Amino acid sequence: MTARHNLAGFVALQQLLTRRAALVRQRDAPPEELARLRARFSERQGMQQTLEKDRDALGAEQTALEQELKALGEEREHFRRQKAQVTNMRQLTAVVSALDHVEARLAPKKDRLTEVRRKLDEIELKLTELEIESPDERAERQQAEAAWAEARKTGEAELAKTERELRRWQRELGEPAMTQFKKLWASRKPYAVVPLDGHACSFCHADLRPSLVQLVRAMQELQYCDSCRRLLYDPDQLPRLP
Numbered sequence: 001m002t003a004r005h006n007l008a009g010f011v012a013l014q015q016l017l018t019r020r021a022a023l024v025r026q027r028d029a030p031p032e033e034l035a036r037l038r039a040r041f042s043e044r045q046g047m048q049q050t051l052e053k054d055r056d057a058l059g060a061e062q063t064a065l066e067q068e069l070k071a072l073g074e075e076r077e078h079f080r081r082q083k084a085q086v087t088n089m090r091q092l093t094a095v096v097s098a099l100d101h102v103e104a105r106l107a108p109k110k111d112r113l114t115e116v117r118r119k120l121d122e123i124e125l126k127l128t129e130l131e132i133e134s135p136d137e138r139a140e141r142q143q144a145e146a147a148w149a150e151a152r153k154t155g156e157a158e159l160a161k162t163e164r165e166l167r168r169w170q171r172e173l174g175e176p177a178m179t180q181f182k183k184l185w186a187s188r189k190p191y192a193v194v195p196l197d198g199h200a201c202s203f204c205h206a207d208l209r210p211s212l213v214q215l216v217r218a219m220q221e222l223q224y225c226d227s228c229r230r231l232l233y234d235p236d237q238l239p240r241l242p
């Protein structure tokens with residue numbers, strides 16, 4: 001293989017690898033606007049789920065409290081009837097003590113039930129006011145999702161095409177040239193092969209020896225910038241890929 005051919009291959013590989021990296025980045029990251037719309041949606045959805053969870057827990061507590069209060073109320077009725085039937089002081093003292101005990105258990109549960117009902121009302125109000133998405137917002141999000149799905153499809157096709165091109169160049173360049181390129185790419189990517197800028201290196205802007213510029217233009221063998229050690233090529237002879 002000639003130096004000219006290898007150089008053309010290296011420039012093509014560099015462009016393809018750069019394009020592939022950009023396509024992969026694009027594929028993995030939705031556009032900012034869509035990310036914002038998704039975040040808004042899931043934030044409100046999360047708020048709704050939290051409120052619903054709280055409502056369920058408080059609802060269960062309310063049911064339990066109502067049952068407990070009912071049982072305690074029946075117990076109190078029982079002691080009140082007993083109180084009306086006592087025949088001596090000792091019995092009265094015992095019944096009054098039992099009644100006090102029931103009242104003492106009833107009071108905090110009543111308070112708690114009032115609190116739970118108040119909280120439930122609050123949650124219900126918040127849930128009514130919380131609009132996860134207006135029809136306009138939904139349309140906007142769905143439109144952005146559809147555009148993104150379409151862009152991804154196009155991107156995937158472009159990526160597949162880029163991969164095919166890369167494989168074609170790998171086959172064409174062969175093992176030794178590929179090894180050389182990989183070594184260069186590993187230490188200098190994404191600008192391993194750089195065009196001349198007149199008589200200077202376009203990457204590090206170092207002025208090049210006239211003899212080196214001559215050699216780069218001749219394309220008989222691979223030439224490197226003395227300063228940044230990047231492979232040089234003459235852009236007039238190797239135009240950019242479409």
Ligand SMILES: [Zn+2]
Nearest residue numbers: 201204225228
């Ligand atoms: Zn340089």
